[in-house]
Amino acid sequence: MGEKTRMFHRKDTRPVRVGDLTIGGSDEVIIQSMCTTKTADVKATVAEIHRLEEAGCQLVRVTVNNMEAADAVKEIKKQINIPLVSDIHFDHRLALAAIENGIDKVRINPGNIGRRSKVEAVVKACKERGIPIRIGVNAGSLENHLLEKYGYPTPEAMVESALFHIGILEELDFHDIIVSLKASDVPMAIAAYTQAAQAFNYPLHLGITEAGTLFSGTVKSAAGLGALLSMGIGSTMRISLSADPVEEVKVARELLKTFGLITNAATLISCPTCGRLDIDLFSIANEVEAYIANLKVPIKVSVLGCAVNGPGEAREADIGIAGARGEGLLFRYGEMVRKVPEAELLNELKKEIDIIVHEFNRTGEIPGRRQHQERIELAQKQAQAQHS
Template structure:
């Protein structure tokens, strides 16, 4: 197990972040917030995928007006994302959101930020201080010349110390730059300096494979160093993919598991089965299983016994059939077309229907 940095605990609605709480997975809706049904549908899909906190954009007054319905019907706490319009921060808190995210750098005057903080204190709302390379304060940009790690760190320290001076502690910080190395450096500096919980992610990571790899490298390195109390993978994609990617990152590091983890071989000239097809059939068949399990699906017996020994269940494929392994022991042979079903039956035998 990796050792996590010791942080103070905060609470967004009923979800705890930091301290001994697990690393929380969050995402952001991509719908127009004022389209309440579409937004709630997306939130429910995110929830089903394992999302534990959801952020919604609040760029217009009609989005503010939609918040009570969304908060009331969301299965997870709702965070309002505020930029440039501090009045929407106050209004969103009036409408019952559990958290707000602000980038003090784009709110303008310090007195306004202080008033938002005072209101959050009164209403029991959590705040995320967002420090982004795109919205750094002018004086820091002048001092450092560009949004380097030192500038991001200084901004994060500046605002978290002000929040504490104003007697407010229910906040977390995110320091996000799209440059992976600067991002890691800035987060490391902040993590060494304070026990404020950190929300981590690589902003604007991009689309498809590029975004997934960039996020996995940046987030993975920070998590490996014990940094990160909550995580969002930012992708130009369906936000459900963000949540799935977050869990893949967390389970790769043994931090959190959700549902089956499938270990499968890369295939080679020995193979006598359509392995990608078998793996996708198994994935599809097990998509509603939430029990954390390790399943090894190997193209032939070469590595199967060793891998299967480490897994809860395993398939070692041959021509048109497979040996089904349980806790390292072969229990029976199954035909190719029955492999996915056979695994599911074994899971149900152990855990019952979910």
């Protein structure tokens, strides 16, 4: 077999500063979204960004398609708490105006804004202010010479496009670069990002473009981005949905939790339905999910329908309930704490969650988790000793 091609893991990529964030060079994956408002409408744009911030968005992009939008950047920046990215197409003057007004990152394809002097002007302005550039390759808008060469959008064509734009910036000694290679076709996007991770060490911005509505787009994005995240690819991501952008952030946080790539979010464990259910599991699980949705605490909460498999299935939960007719069980790490009347089950769980959150905010630790991990490690050592 031939030698395996090296692939740059996200933690081995070049760190790029964006405002007060660093993208690349670590295992952290930054969550971003894009405003749906007219950027020149400062009030509406700021209001939407505040909603995104509250949901956990770390970086937000706005379209800068005219000079009014570019001028609005200055006032928007004054009223928000996360870095702001400008989305620029073709007109380098809009990029220069956004930079002048304090933008934190520019999304632009240097090959699409005209003669070299225009590119040099944008790069010079970015260099002077320490502003990075995202090269945004899209399967739907590849250069004509690449379509002629490959006959159709392909992963290879997308990577070649990225390398072309990277080359323009590198010739000008500019290296604060982030790259995206978006396609609506999931296998194509996975292949393009994988090949890009083998071709260069600039951090990658993940996304499946035109993914779809809240339901279908979530499934599509989870399939594509989940595959890439599992390979260590991607330093920032946007879930693109035809929905309220706050939903994009919620899905992104949930996806990152799945891979253990986020440490300030609560996780809900709930069981599927079966004939043993004696409580209204759906409504309880939904209410608990809403209760913990905005917690910036890495608590694991379990809501299970019965006591047969429940505690064992959720032995990693910091707190959980298993329902039964008349009464249910409150448990931690698979061990029963006490029995609770069915009518009080939900309120008791919320009280326990509040206690854990309070203790975490006070001490920086989830109460009981360290001891639980120590018990696991001891049990594993004992098992290994018995079978060695």
